[in-house]
Amino acid sequence: xxxxxxxxxxxxxxxxxxxxxxxxxxxxxxxxxxxxxxxxxxxxxxxxxxxxxxxxxxxxxxxxxxxxx
Numbered sequence: 001x002x003x004x005x006x007x008x009x010x011x012x013x014x015x016x017x018x019x020x021x022x023x024x025x026x027x028x029x030x031x032x033x034x035x036x037x038x039x040x041x042x043x044x045x046x047x048x049x050x051x052x053x054x055x056x057x058x059x060x061x062x063x064x065x066x067x068x069x
Contacts, residue, residue, distance in 0.1 A: 030038065039047070056063040 051057050051062065054062075054064075
């Protein structure tokens with residue numbers, strides 16, 4: 001079994017840098033994208049429906065994504 005080279009929770013390291021107002025944070029990140037890189041609200045909604053139905057989504061945390069971090 002491969003030894004884990006991380007001595008900290010990768011997700012916790014990310015989360016601790018997210019501001020209290022997550023909507024403002026997400027909006028700032030969205031505005032940084034070039035307009036042609038942005039998903040429209042219909043596509044975003046479609047993607048979130050897939051996440052909501054996924055067995056790897058545990059209370060809003062994507063376990064598939066966490067393992068990639």
